[in-house]
Each structure stands twice: as C-alpha cells, then as structure tokens.
Amino acid sequence: MTIEDTRLLEAFESKTLSLDQWNQTTHVSIAFLYLQQYDIDEATQRMKQGVIAFNEHNKIVESETSGYNETTTVAFMHIIDSVMKNYGKVFPVDNSRDFCETHPQLLSKHILRLFYSPERRMDPRAKREFVEPDLAPLPKGNS
Numbered sequence: 001m002t003i004e005d006t007r008l009l010e011a012f013e014s015k016t017l018s019l020d021q022w023n024q025t026t027h028v029s030i031a032f033l034y035l036q037q038y039d040i041d042e043a044t045q046r047m048k049q050g051v052i053a054f055n056e057h058n059k060i061v062e063s064e065t066s067g068y069n070e071t072t073t074v075a076f077m078h079i080i081d082s083v084m085k086n087y088g089k090v091f092p093v094d095n096s097r098d099f100c101e102t103h104p105q106l107l108s109k110h111i112l113r114l115f116y117s118p119e120r121r122m123d124p125r126a127k128r129e130f131v132e133p134d135l136a137p138l139p140k141g142n143s
Contacts, residue, residue, distance in 0.1 A: 001033065002095045009033050012050055015057040022054065024109045029096035031080045040141070044077040064124050071126035075112055078138045085141035 001009075011017040012030050030050070034043035052068050054060075060067050083103055093099045100107060112121060115133035125131060132138075 005096050019058045024107050028106045032096045032099045040081050069127045071131045074130040082139035082141045
C-alpha cells in the first residue's frame with residue numbers, strides 16, 4: 001500500500017476525511033483498499049461501518065433518501081470486487097489511484113443504474129437491507 005493510500009484509509013477510518021473529500025473517486029479508492037486486504041464479506045462490513053461512522057460524524061441526516069444505503073454499499077462492493085478479480089491480471093495495479101485511472105467506469109456515481117431501476121433503489125427496504133437488482137444481475141468475481 002502506498003503512503004497516499006495509507007493516509008487516505010487512515011483519514012476515512014479516523015473520520016478526519018473532510019466531507020468535500022468524500023466523493024465517488026474516494027469511495028472507489030476505499031473499496032479497492034479494503035478488497036485488497038480482506039475477502040468481500042469483511043471488506044463490505046468495514047465499508048458499511050466506515051460509511052455509517054463517517055455519516056454520523058458529519059451529521060448526515062438519515063432519511064428515506066439520504067444517509068447510509070445497504071443496497072448501494074453491498075452492490076457497489078460486489079461490482080468493484082468483480083472488476084478487481086476479472087481485470088486484475090490484465091491490468092494489474094497496486095494502488096488506488098492507478099485502479100481508478102484504469103477503471104473510469106467505476107467513477108460514475110450512476111453506475112448502479114445499470115443494475116437497478118430507480119424504484120428498486122429508492123425503495124425504503126433497499127436502504128435497510130440488501131435488495132437484489134431488477135435490471136441485470138450483479139457481476140461475479142472469477143478468480
């Protein structure tokens with residue numbers, strides 16, 4: 001892990017990352033770093049705990065349309081895990097900056113629109129528990 005990646009992960013986990021730094025690129029970077037170190041279940045759990053703590057620290061209001069969303073987090077982690085496993089041998093990278101530059105498709109905050117209809121993602125149940133996609137299945141990691 002690079003010094004830059006170590007600092008980013010430490011800032012996220014210690015909640016010293018500023019709210020304006022929490023964007024799609026940072027989200028992808030943190031997911032990449034967790035998935036480098038842990039299996040999908042542990043990485044997802046760490047991301048979930050981190051996002052919830054980050055939101056609480058920054059006083060993000062929990063409502064039907066804002067705050068932590070379980071479906072978004074789980075689906076997003078599975079997509080990144082699949083990209084890492086399926087493209088890692090073809091496009092090997094060992095740091096989050098190179099990963100983001102190699103896979104710009106992940107940097108769109110709308111990537112889940114390929115898998116979920118607006119109704120499914122905005123369903124109140126999807127916020128509390130993981131809901132399977134209704135447009136296309138999530139990709140599988142094949143390593």
